[in-house]
Amino acid sequence: MTKPSQPVDHLPLADGHTVPVYRWVPNRPNASNFGDELGPMIVRALLAQHGKHHLQVIDAPAAGRSKLLSVGSIIHNARKGDVIWGAGINGKVWPIHVNGKIGIVATAVRGPLTREVLKTRGITCPEVYGDPGLLFPRLFAAELEQAIEKRRSAGPTGGIVYIPNLNDERLMSTGHLALTADIRSVSPGMTPWDVAAEIAVADLVLASSLHGIVLAEALGTPVRPIASLFEPAFKYMDYFLGTGRPSAAFSTSIPQALQSPDLPAPVFDADALMTAFPLAMLDLA
Known part of the structure; x- marks a missing residue:
């Protein structure tokens, strides 16, 4: 039986000037993962959309203030007083x-x-599902158009792109990939704009990167998931179940993915996800 949530004694989430947003960063010099960069970007865009231009999104401090956790498999980094969206x-x-x-x-x-x-640990959680990365095209239409035009002018478009999970790119042997000349590899270390543009100009995306899958679906590019060699299936199935695909299947290699069907389109309520954005908790003004 689920115990009721304990009362929340909030530390300041906002101070009238800044909003701390948690962002996971790889523990390697100059390394980044585009999926983890999406959270602060999306929060910043939603604040602007609500007229909260005076609030600056900052990296969450280690202690002393509550923080917002949005995009990513990061809830284990939540602490008392934090907000999950x-x-x-x-x-x-x-x-x-x-x-x-x-x-x-x-x-x-x-x-x-x-x-x-969360429920089994006494944390109340509404049935509002979806990775905020699905909102990316809605929030950044003009910026995406510019990034896509820049990509189109840089070289050939269309074809197939492969987006590995960060650990797959770092640890997988190149022999396992079986990449052919007609498949472009897109590094998860690229910027969100560059990854999104590559996805937008492609005919098909193959991905073991969860946010490669998310952005492909957000942008309407057909996508086929490939099982990661280094990531448990939990986060992928969590996302698929939250977007109406209980029977989503993974390929185990690029050759198999090329023979597999595309994922069916996600089913989720974008308006409900945006309405759930905890705006009232983010501003003292």
Whole structure:
């Protein structure tokens, strides 16, 4: 039986000037992962859309203030007083790093698997699902158009792109990939704009990167998921279940993916996800 949520004693989430947003960063010099860069970008865009231009999105401090967790499998980094909007559980670190998560607020999560984990730990969570990355084209239409035009002028378009998970790119042997000359590899270390532009000009996306899948679906490019060699299936299935695809299947290699069907289109309520954005918790003004 699920215990009721314990009362939340919020540390300041906003100070009238700044909003701390958690962003996971690889523990390597000059490394980045485009999917983890989406969270602060999306929060900044939504604040602007609501007329909160005076609020600056900053990287979450280690302690002393509550923070917002949005895009990514980052809930194990939540602390008392934090707010979750669209984030998910990381299959590599639960349940040990999720136990004891009390006093956090969830307004939306990536999918029902995450919601069930939170519920079993006494955290109330509404049935509002979806990765906020799905909102990217809605929030950045003009910027995306510019990035896509820049990409079109840089070289051939169309064809197939492959977007590996960060750990797949770093640790997988090149022999396993079986990339052919007609498949362009897109690094997850590229900027969100460059990755989105590559996806937008492609005819097909193959991806073990979850946010490669998310952005492809957001941009309407056909996509086929490839199982990561280094990431548990939890976060992928959480996302698929939260977007109406309980039967989504992975390929285990690029050759197999080339013979597989495209993922069916996601089914989710973008308006509900945007309405769940915790605007009232983010500003003192």
